[in-house]
Amino acid sequence: MNNDERSVLAVGGFGLGVVALAFAGFAISRSGNTSTAAAPGAPAAVSTTIDFTLTEFAITPNMLEVPPGNVTIQVHNGGLAVHNLAIASRNLTTRDLQPGETQTLELKNATVGDLPIQCNIPGHAASGMTGMIHVVAGAGATTDTAVTPTSMSYQQMDKAMTERALRFVNEPKSTFGGTRLEPIILADGTKEFDLTAKIVDWEVEPGKIVKAWTYNGMVPGPEIKVNVGDKVKVVLKNELPESTDIHFHGIRVPNAMDGVDPFTQDPVEPGKSFTYEFTALEASVGMYHSHHDAQQQIPNGLAGAFLIGDMPIPASLASKGITKVDQYVNMMLNDAGTIGLALNGKSFPATEPYTAKVGETMQVTYFNEGLMAHPMHMHQPVGWVIAKDGVPLAEPMAEDTILVAPGERYTVLYHFVDPGVWAWHCHILNHAEGPQGMFGMVTAVIVK
């Protein structure tokens, strides 16, 4: 987004009303809730609704507490394979759910105790698709994720939420990372990219400055893009207080260039440099990141997109109006370190707003460099997943919520059909919206 577009966004027709409308209904779909229907002269009958999402290979959440009584269980297959959900002790099982399907189970008269749950597809429980419903006297429907209670009145909450949302559209934005790095072309045609690893002050939220561990002073690191057949040289200079290295994730390189000390090289010590050299052999959607003290170095910012060649647009999407790409977006997910819950190194309301026109198509690649899986949801258009980890799918798959696990990349085409401010966020709700309003892994697409 250039400055002109940003000022249009700030002063243009997207005022509070539009923002508030666009974000309405944001948080109602996943939370458990308990209601009490008291019949005259009878004890209250408690009924509770809970949700589980099935993926490869997890049941999310994997533990829920409910009070005794009737429990409505909504089971959604958010994965890429067929799954089911079974409560063996109650002889209750969903049918085999295709990706995207949802089925509701009614658990009648649950009494205090534990109800193990699992997916009954062979091998899936052993791979991690197990969980538990704890029936506990007096329990609300809570998950294993703590929710901060609020003492604010609803008027105070509304005011705080509105103020945060308006900062997103009205405040000038600080510098964004992930800008493309132009190579130095050497005499033999090799494309050289110079990366300096260093700690800088980085504004993740308006006024919140953290120590980011960066390539070339930005989070994400600069985008590197080359063509199939290019000779590539990446010169890493280490100005960090610890050793580091660079691994090219999802890119075919000789073993000596894999960037994993001590297997393939020595650590690049503070003050030292290392040069990676390889030929870009295959079209790829990869990432480059540290493979040294990674649990600190990567969440703190040492990661970027590494792209080789271009992704073909499936011919079958022409019937959906998708014949070309008008805009390319890398969306790097993070959830830890000094950067915290962030999209491209920024937390809402500091995240970058995107703009598009009705009829246009945006190609988004999600890169998860965090510690958790994130179900990414753009309001309104269904996304067409065209590639997983850079490999084109035989047929594109429609998904409005795309679960991206750590290390994964999904390439998705979004075709815009209606104008407005459309929220775009992680659908783990405590990564996105709380009593103070939206935060963390939230941005929006402004479609005109």
Ligand SMILES: [Cu+2]
């Ligand atoms: Cu998330």
